[in-house]
Amino acid sequence: MTATQRESAHAKINLYLHVTGRRADGYHLLDSVAVFAGAADVLEVEIAARQGAALDLRIDGMFGAGLVGDDTTNLVVRAASALRAWVGADAAALPSLDAVLHKELPVASGIGGGSADAAAALRTVMRAWNLNLPRAELINIATGLGADVPVCLDQVPTRMSGIGEILRPAPVMPQCGMMLVNCGMSVSTPAIFRARKGGFSPAPDLPARWDTLSDMVATLSGLNNDLEEAACEVCPTIREVLSALRAAPGCRFARMSGSGATCFALFDTPEAADLAQDAVARPGWWVWSGDLYRKGCAA
Ligand code: C5P
Incomplete structure (x- = not known):
């Protein structure tokens, strides 16, 4: 990875959504077919000239106002932190990353904008750090970031169940x-x-x-x-x-x-x-x- 990497984080649409049950921890079991629209946020990531595997995030775009890049609750930052944690002590030698999130999808709006951003961050950061996570491990990390993050990894029509971590073709x-x-x-x-x-x-x-x-x-x-x-x-x-x-x-x-x-x-x-x-x-x-x-x- 050399130049700036761009990843589109597409809006996720639930064609239907059935609540099929409830887990002991309060999360709901769902059954849904998710598809993706052309509308997207865009995440740009560049390798910085510093080590330490930190991700520095700036946010702009139509819906970027008021969103804070260094807020650790931001899912892009949390996605990078989750991958750094997966790498463990060796992460200290990995390069840090400068990221810009162009926020073009409305926030907290049922189309998975934050989840799509997190999934885009997982894809880009894995590439930047040359990480080869086993699929099950990646789904685990994605689910830990949010129930809708796994389905946003591949951005293809998907039948989702569990709380969002069980994925089958639509x-x-x-x-x-x-x-x-x-x-x-x-x-x-x-x-x-x-x-x-x-x-x-x-x-x-x-x-x-x-x-x-x-x-x-x-x-x-x-x-x-x-x-x-x-x-x-x-x-x-x-x-x-x-x-x-x-x-x-x-x-x-x-x-x-x-x-x-x-x-x-x-x-x-x-x-x-x-x-x-x-x-x-x-x-x-x-x-x-x-x-x-x-x-x-x-x-
Ligand atoms: O996983 P995520 O952070 O997107 O979920 C936000 C909240 O939505 C959860 O804390 C939970 O209250 C609710 N939720 C749920 N069942 C799901 C997904 C989300 O109850 N399958």
Whole structure:
């Protein structure tokens, strides 16, 4: 690794999210299909001319204001610390790193921005330090940083279960357009889990593939985001966002992602999603439209 390394940290969207149980430690067991949108934060990492395996982080971008790079709670910093701890005493000889995080995804918004940043940091720092972690070890470290971090490592459509650490391929799915809308309110994940009423939903049987968007929408319509109702209680504007999306021309399906408040809509094509932007936009809302992220394709 020589020049600046850039890693895109794509928004994670939960097409559905069933809460299937609860662990003794309070974490919830989930079943979900996560996909990734073209929208992304970008992490840039450069090897510094000093040793000690420290990561120095600066944050900018549309949603970077008020986020503090040297805050040890920042998941990028914590990802580097976790890898340093894995290396142990030998880490003292590793180079330190200068990182810049361009924060373009809304924070605390149900699309895994912080988790995607942490996963991008794990990928980049492993490369910078030439670390070859066994996959199980990497998943362990990722899960320790956050339940959504493992799925963000590969950024491909994934069926996730456990608290987010059990990963299997998602049904093969068609390309389609997507819109993301966030009403500008941060939502706390623990608060939404606490506010959730109702029992547990089973993990559904899913087909091996969805050949068309209609097939995919037919399946998704029979499933839920079990956190949506609680999130709408805490942040009623989410209902407005969902109504605006469902009324938009060409919208085939809309739902909240993760613990909210960001909602997504599916369209036949990215162009159809782009065309619907004006019908959805409201002052203060973040609206993104484009493609599902396909690894190796558009960033
Ligand atoms: O793992 P992460 O830090 O993203 O989770 C934040 C909080 O969300 C947890 O402390 C927990 O309260 C809740 N959570 C949960 N079950 C999950 C994921 C998160 O209860 N599977």
